[in-house]
Amino acid sequence: MPARELKQYTRDEVAQHNTPDDLWIIIDSKVYDVSKFKSLHPGGVTVFSDEEILGQDATEAFYGLHRNEVLEKPQYARLQIGIIAGETSQLLSTAPGTVSKVPYAEPTWQAEGYYSPYYKDSHRRLSQAMRKFVDEVIMPDAIAREDDGRRPSPAIIQQMGELNLNAMRLGPGKHLEGLTLFNGVVKPAEYDYFHELILNQEFARLGLRGYQDGFNGGMVIGLPPVMHFAKPEIRDRVMKEVLSGQKYISLAITEAFAGSDVAGLKTTAKKTPDGKFWIVNGTKKWITNGTFSDYFTVGCKTEKGLTAILVERGEGVETKGIKTSYSSTAGTAYITFDNVKVPVENTLGPVDGGVFVILSNFNHERWVMICASVRAQRNVVEECLKWVNQRKAFGKPLSSQAVIRAKIAEMIARVEAGQAWLENITHQMNNMTYKQQADLLAGPIALLKMYATRSAQETARDAVQIFGGRGVTKTGMGRVIEHYHRTVTFDALLGGAEDVLGDLGVRQAIKNMPKGARL
Numbered sequence: 001m002p003a004r005e006l007k008q009y010t011r012d013e014v015a016q017h018n019t020p021d022d023l024w025i026i027i028d029s030k031v032y033d034v035s036k037f038k039s040l041h042p043g044g045v046t047v048f049s050d051e052e053i054l055g056q057d058a059t060e061a062f063y064g065l066h067r068n069e070v071l072e073k074p075q076y077a078r079l080q081i082g083i084i085a086g087e088t089s090q091l092l093s094t095a096p097g098t099v100s101k102v103p104y105a106e107p108t109w110q111a112e113g114y115y116s117p118y119y120k121d122s123h124r125r126l127s128q129a130m131r132k133f134v135d136e137v138i139m140p141d142a143i144a145r146e147d148d149g150r151r152p153s154p155a156i157i158q159q160m161g162e163l164n165l166n167a168m169r170l171g172p173g174k175h176l177e178g179l180t181l182f183n184g185v186v187k188p189a190e191y192d193y194f195h196e197l198i199l200n201q202e203f204a205r206l207g208l209r210g211y212q213d214g215f216n217g218g219m220v221i222g223l224p225p226v227m228h229f230a231k232p233e234i235r236d237r238v239m240k241e242v243l244s245g246q247k248y249i250s251l252a253i254t255e256a257f258a259g260s261d262v263a264g265l266k267t268t269a270k271k272t273p274d275g276k277f278w279i280v281n282g283t284k285k286w287i288t289n290g291t292f293s294d295y296f297t298v299g300c301k302t303e304k305g306l307t308a309i310l311v312e313r314g315e316g317v318e319t320k321g322i323k324t325s326y327s328s329t330a331g332t333a334y335i336t337f338d339n340v341k342v343p344v345e346n347t348l349g350p351v352d353g354g355v356f357v358i359l360s361n362f363n364h365e366r367w368v369m370i371c372a373s374v375r376a377q378r379n380v381v382e383e384c385l386k387w388v389n390q391r392k393a394f395g396k397p398l399s400s401q402a403v404i405r406a407k408i409a410e411m412i413a414r415v416e417a418g419q420a421w422l423e424n425i426t427h428q429m430n431n432m433t434y435k436q437q438a439d440l441l442a443g444p445i446a447l448l449k450m451y452a453t454r455s456a457q458e459t460a461r462d463a464v465q466i467f468g469g470r471g472v473t474k475t476g477m478g479r480v481i482e483h484y485h486r487t488v489t490f491d492a493l494l495g496g497a498e499d500v501l502g503d504l505g506v507r508q509a510i511k512n513m514p515k516g517a518r519l
């Protein structure tokens with residue numbers, strides 16, 4: 001559709017339209033005719049009878065009460081009848097793919113004028129392409145699905161498959177060999193954990209927590225055991241189906257009976273007398289993507305320990321949604337396995353050796369969560385900085401209050417500390433073997449996850465105080481903060497509760513204390 005030709009007016013001309021039946025206003029150098037709209041205005045008709053609004057520049061008043069996205073909605077955008085001659089918009093671009101110019105809204109390596117030793121050209125290319133893809137393709141789906149609760153659109157997951165973005169979410173490794181990654185922005189041989197960090201952090205910019213988990217979160221945690229431990233024939237088939245977006249998988253460990261305590265699980269797998277099948281019985285709870293998964297990587301109790309088994313949806317497998325604080329788009333499920341017959345070939349790793357299969361993936365899983373948690377905190381910093389800058393109270397911007405600045409100072413310090421520690425750990429991961437990572441990084445990753453999610457909750461609490469009632473309101477100015485505050489605890493639970501992780505980090509340190517260490 002060709003852009004509408006907009007008329008040009010002087011401010012004096014606009015000022016003539018100052019009666020209730022002929023009412024124009026100016027917002028950011030754009031002229032709006034609100035004569036008819038005013039009686040439909042969600043904020044009421046009376047706001048338009050103010051002398052400072054009638055025919056006047058209402059920019060400041062407007063941005064104290066509305067997000068700019070209001071004016072981008074078609075039903076409101078068409079109220080614009082012209083522009084002020086010789087003036088241009090003062091608003092910073094929010095076009096898809098834009099890097100924010102708000103201080104601390106981007107990690108230092110992406111912010112203009114700063115440097116980093118970690119990121120090369122291929123990282124920059126990937127981050128630009130990814131930002132645009134997230135803004136243009138994923139964001140509209142995320143907003144719609146978070147709202148209607150349906151699973152993320154399979155067409156987008158399949159598009160991710162065609163671009164090999166699903167495979168890239170599993171980190172560097174053999175599974176990327178020979179693939180064209182995201183139209184060639186990065187070569188398989190150069191793909192490292194910083195590339196993966198970029199994917200995780202760009203997804204986290206969505207700021208829609210249920211959708212983020214719904215968006216193949218089950219694959220990120222459920223497919224690696226298949227990739228590393230399944231028989232080659234099964235591995236190749238399942239990897240192909242899941243990475244292409246044709247099928248879905250989830251990790252089914254947690255039960256109503258046991259969470260962090262994997263040894264306390266009650267789901268059993270017993271072999272048939274001919275030894276050809278497992279018969280799986282039991283329940284699983286809080287399984288991300290479970291409502292729509294075709295495969296489940298299941299932790300089962302066997303004779304002498306725990307065994308990981310790949311169970312296909314079929315007879316005896318039932319899933320039903322669990323209502324949690326975030327949207328059902330995540331597909332969080334309660335699963336029952338009732339005499340499910342599974343070929344023994346589907347065993348992942350050694351029989352009774354499932355604890356290792358499951359634990360070996362924890363470091364990566366937690367690291368992914370840290371990437372997302374730290375980036376989500378940054379979204380909140382940006383929201384708060386914009387709000388305190390545009391919102392006035394007692395005749396001055398909120399930012400003129402020392403208490404407000406003190407809260408933002410803490411937020412910035414926490415997010416920058418988290419990102420710096422994360423980049424340090426990511427650098428270690430790039431230079432260590434898988435075994436070294438397991439030995440040397442389990443503790444630091446656990447401690448950083450504890451730190452990141454704890455600081456996320458402090459930031460959520462501070463942000464609500466800064467936004468006031470809007471911070472607990474689902475629409476309008478504070479909608480990002482309300483959502484964040486409501487869902488922030490997911491990060492603090494998934495992948496291990498905070499206290500368990502903190503304890504793990506310290507126990508590892510104590511284990512590694514040199515014998516002769518004395519004060």
Ligand code: HEM
Pocket residue numbers: 025032034041042043044047048053058061062065066067070071076079475476477
């Ligand atoms: C083109 C002009 C305008 C449009 C399209 C518009 C639209 C809206 C919409 C959609 C809402 C619902 C809340 C939201 O989604 O953010 C709203 C709320 C509101 N509007 Fe407007 N508005 C306009 C101008 C104004 C002006 C000039 C004022 C007064 C200075 C005003 C005062 C309010 C108030 C007080 C609320 C309630 C805010 C709240 O609940 O926190 N609006 N407006």
